[in-house]
Amino acid sequence: MTLFYGTELASRLMLGTAQYPSPEILSDAVRRAGAGVVTVSLRREAAGSRAGQAFWTLIRELDVPVLPNTAGCHTVREAVTTAQMAREVFGTDWIKLEVIGESDTLQPDMFALVEAARILTEDGFRVFPYMTEDLVGAERLLRAGCEVLMPWGAPIGSGKGLNNLFGLRALRAHFPDVPMVVDAGIGVPSHAAQAMELGYDAVLINTAVAKAGNPAEMARAFAMAVEAGRMAYIADPMEERDMAVPSTPVIGQAVL
C-alpha cells in the first residue's frame, strides 16, 4: 500500500485534465482510466475573477480526488499565490508544485522549487513537487517538508518516455520509502509500465491521453499498463544478463 500524505489512492494512474477535445471526452477518459487523482491547473490570468469556475466545477464533478497544480508559474511568488488560490477553490491542501526555470524544456527550477516547497509546507500545504531526477534536489525537497516526489520522465508534453533511466533508478534506490510519481514526458503506455517496473508508485499522464486520437481508449490502455508494471515490480522481475541461458534444461537429456 502506498500512502500519499496518509491517503491511499484508488489507482496509481494520475491524469491531467488539460487539452482534451471537450469536457465530455475528458470525463470519459477519467472514467476509463479509473484515475486515482486528477490534476488541474489554475491559469494565473484567471486569478481573482474566478474565471475558470465553470471548468473547475466540471472537474469537481468527476468525483476523483483533485490535485491542483501551479503550471505555468516561473517564480516562487507566483507559485505560492497560485497554490493559495487552489486551496480555496478546491478545498484541498494538496498542491502539485511546478516552478518552471527554462521555457524551451519547461525544466523545473530546483532552487525556486525548494524555496516554494518550504514556504508552502510551513503554510500547511502537502506539496507534490515536480522536479528533475536530481538526487541532491530530492534531499533538499524532503528536508523542506515534502513527503512525495515527482521526478520528470522527460520534458512536459514531449512524449519521449524515461529519458534518464539511470537517474530514475538511482533516485528510487536512494529514497526507497518516499512515495514517488513519474510526472511528465510519458508518451505511450509502455513508458508508464516501465516507470512502474522501476518501482515508482504512480505515474502522471496528461498530453499522451488528451492528444491521442481516442483519449478514452488511450486512458484505458495506460491504466492497464500501470497495473501491469506495478504487478511486475511486485512479482520481482528477473535480472538482465549478457549471455543466453536456455529455458529448457539440458541436464538429463539422453546422450546419443
Next chain:
Amino acid sequence: MVAQTAIPHGTGPSVLVRGAGVSGLTAAVTLAERGARVSVHECGGRVGWGASWKAGGMLAPWCEAESATPEVTAQSLASLDWWDAHVPGVDRNGTLVLAPPRDVREIMRFARRTSHFSTIGEGEIAQMEPDLADRFSRALFFAGEGHVNPRDALNALAARVVELGGSLRFNVPVDAGTAGYDWVVDCTGIAARDRMTDMRGVRGEMLLLRCPDVTLHRPVRMLHPRIPIYVVPRAGHVYMVGATMIESENAGPMTLRSMVEMLGAVYALHPAFGEAEILETGTGLRPSYPDNMPAVRRQGRHIHINGMYRHGFLLSPVRAAEAADIVFGES
C-alpha cells in the same frame, strides 16, 4: 410593448429571434425564407455583439476534424454552399496547413486525423502563396474549404432579414417581453449562461493586423506544439490572427504573454509581419456545452440554438435549419 409592435404582418408563424450574432441571424434568415414572420432583438448596439464579431470565419469542415468529432465534419459539409448562397464575398480557395521546420511532425499528426487534403511540396506552396516560397517545405492543402469575413457576412444577413420582410431592433433590454410571438428562438450565446446550467465560456483571443508587405490568398494554419495559430486574410492586406482556447470565463483584455506568443508565431510565418500594424486586439467567450457541440434545444415554444463553441460559422446554418424544422412541424 416592444414585442407586439415588432411582429411583421403576414400569415406565417411569428418568431422572435433573440440575439443578432451568427446563430441568431442564420436562424432569422432561414425562418424568414420558409415563411415565418421574424423579429430579431439584439441587446447590443449592432450585429455580432458577442463572440461572432471576433470569429475567424473559416469554413473548414475537414480541418476541424483534427480536434472535433466526426459529426462536426459531417454536419458542416453543406455549410460552405449555404454561405455562398446567402452572402457575398465567400472565398473558396482552400486552406493551407503548415509547420515550421522543427515541428514538421505536427503535420503528420494533423494528416492522420483529417482527410480530403493533398500533401504539397515547396514548388506548389510557392505557386499558391508566393510570399511563403522558400519558407516551408511541406504543407497540407484542403482544396474544398473556404472562408468568409464574419463582420461583412453578419451585416449581409441582417440586410437579408429585412429584405425578407423581417425586422431588427438593437439595444433591446435582455428582459424585454416575448408575449405575442408564436415562437421564441433564443440565440443569445454566452449571455444565456445563467439559464443554461451546463454552459461554460471558453476564452478566445484574436488580433487584426494590417500588413501591406504580405499577401496571402487563403487561411493558413501554422501548427506548433504550443502555439498553433491561424491567419485569415481579409480585404486590404488585413489579417485576422487567432485564436487561443482557454478554459476561462474571463473576458478581460488580452494578456501580454498571449499577445507575445501569437505575434511571435505570426512573425515565424513571415518576418514581414514584423512591420504590420496592430489594428485591433479582441477577446471573447465561446458559449460551449460539455461536448463542445452546438445544439438545438426545445422547451415548449422556446427553442435555444447555442453552444456554438468554435463552430459558429461552420454549424449555424445546419442548426438554423433544425430550429426551422421544429417551428414548421417537420422535425
